[in-house]
Amino acid sequence: MAASPFTSRSPSMTVASPNTLRLRASAAQNGVVGATQASSTPTLNAGQELTEQLNADVRQRYVKDKKLGEGTYAVVYLGHLREDPSSFVAIKKIKVNAEYKDGLTMDAIREVKYLQELSHPNVIALHDVFSSKDQNLNLVLEFLPRGDLEMLIKDGDIQYGAADIKAWMGMLIRGVWFCHENFVLHRDIKPNNLLIASDGEVKLADFGLARSFADPYLNMTHQVITRWYRPPELLYGARQYSGAVDVWSMGMVFAELLLRVPFVAGNTDLDQISKISDAFGTPAEENWPGVTQLPNYIPTDPAHAVPLQGRDFFLRQFPTAGPVGADLLMSMCALDPRKRTTAYQALCHNWWTMDPQPTRNEDLPRKMGTKKMGDDLSRRGGDDDGPFKNAARQLDFGAMK
């Protein structure tokens, strides 16, 4: 299955036993967590049930440092491994939500559930989860100090080109390919959920809307994905959909990286549909068999129908991508989800092997913070300048919903 653009590595694992605590490979790789496998066998402690001892073992491995930020549902701290003060982690403490009476919220459950299963260089690593007093849930996440793609897109002082976009898109699609390979839909891909590690690697974060593929014929909700990145089938209320929804979102991120503004930015769901129609063509039975049967389909006045856009349009609209890059973008933006490319097919596209080659991680443009918060903390060997302005905000996934 492995094709050239994939750099997936098998994560380091320990013997499957709850007595053995694990660390994800991606952690060690970044030098964030420099510890070896701590296979701490809990001693018989009559004061605590075995389950509590196991939890305490995990908790004691980390030290919380300063608070990085606070949102409605979570507080994010900078932390480190007790035995290695130079290691960094982000500890996201989820607040018990008094308004939500039904226990732990769905987005916290989803985030923990899927991040526990996904281990890939382009997916944010969840190193550990532990509970602290007063039943607080603490997620020990990979520390990603270099902001997100949205900050780079919006920063007029930063210049970047096709080679940089190729590098970023490659990392994004590999991460999403891995999720789909594990039968997980992300359902909220957008530039500010794409965080950047100190070594420049792009990481897919915020799994608060993720879910595993439904069994055939089972319905899912269409109320997912931030509007500007939401594909037409969801806007039309489709209840059965596939990884194609994430591919559309990636297409929108691709377009936005090229244009440096969101490509189709509707003010309402209806407006979003009409902007998509204006840009790519009006969805109709000819270009998308079955579309008129979707629950929220709205017929367009034939007089105003826009024909399906071809290659020329994409070339004209996105000259930076070059003809082959525009072709890849077009395949990701097919209106009919069945005709849309898959993450795997996108990785097999020949744009990746063409010039320009993707920029190496260490040479990728980075955000120069005006305010270098905790500059000393983010700086490490080989990492000369790593401002993490806004680090708290990006890590604070919970505040978004």
Place this chain on the structure above:
Amino acid sequence: MIEDDIYRTSSQFRLWSYTEASLKELRAKTNAIASERARTAIRRAPSAQPSATSSAAGTPQPGSDGETKKTEEKAKEIDCLTPEEELVFVRYYCEKTLELGETYKPPLPTMVRATAIQYLRRFYLTNSPMTHHPKSIMACALFLATKTDNYYMSLRQFAEGIPGNTTAEEVISPEFLIMQGLRFTFDVRHPFRGLEGGIMELSAIAQGQAPPAPHLPNQSPQQLLQQIQSIAPPPVACSSIADRIARAHGTTRETLKSAAQMTDAYFLYTPSQIWLSAFLLADRPLAEFYLDTKLGGPLTQTTSTDQSDLQNPLYELRVKLLNVLTECSALLNSYTPLSSDPDQMKGLKRIAKKLFYCQNPEGKGTKRDSAQSQAVAAAAATDSGQVTSESESERLAKKRKLELEQKLKTNGSDIFGPELATGRPKE
């Protein structure tokens, strides 16, 4: 990455897969810790325990009013549950979880119930029923499973569906405790999808539409169709091959819903091993044929064309696989539902009675916990002057007394409570 590699990254493999020996060892350790804690706690409770025994069960038990020395001696004699008894007791509540899921309209999906049962089984690897009674854990585990398996219903709606008058508060209160016991892993890999895939493959073969396996290019759809039509007859006579596949499918599904859930199958085997083992039990010739389509038919130890006695790698694989499947089949086959077996029910009643005397009175996080602390707080409020001067042991004694009163009150109306004590299995 191949499928096996992906499975090895799952939390089910990393944290919840064991050998028989390591599973036994872990349960023994959990039991040892919990027994010690229960004894210590009971020793600390000079008045509460005897009063509870005399008033609640009506079983004669020499009262030892407040005399610490006597109580201590008694505590030493406290007969705690063995790991085996704990396991039987938990299994009973796993069966109850299936029934509870059935009471909803519409019934909760099989997947949700199966997830909840695995949550219970995982939880009780590092927790003891002596500390946390399964009846308060099971409803919450089921509700948690509706959340993690995308079957949305509100807590209120869920609580209303429980027979009796369990409140939403009572359902949700052990949620965090359960999540901690699950080590914050919510994903359970079930064997159901694998079974569906295998059935689809067999149906395609039966319709003469099966593509050859990538590593066995000389298979042809016609050949496969011929082979499936000429396998040994099924255990029960069937009108057609399609009928045979459908029957095997149904029988296997039932095994996966029951025996696979109630035994240690998930801890010891992978989802595909589990469904193939259940399939072997349902229709052995059909299951073996299915394996042949993957492994290239009955094999000899050495490749026949080769004189140099080269080991045939598929042969070794097949022998290994069959050993594992045979073991797993035996495990699945050993299962009899407790409620359908009078002998087992008798044993269960004995365990329930035993548990009554060795239940840790300081068990935390169960549904009694919040009510109990409220009761203590209320009691404290009435004579606030004394609270600070009260010694720790007096305070604990008061807390336990209130707790037991609370417990008795709840038991009267709780469907999961009295039923066991009176030994009347729920229909």
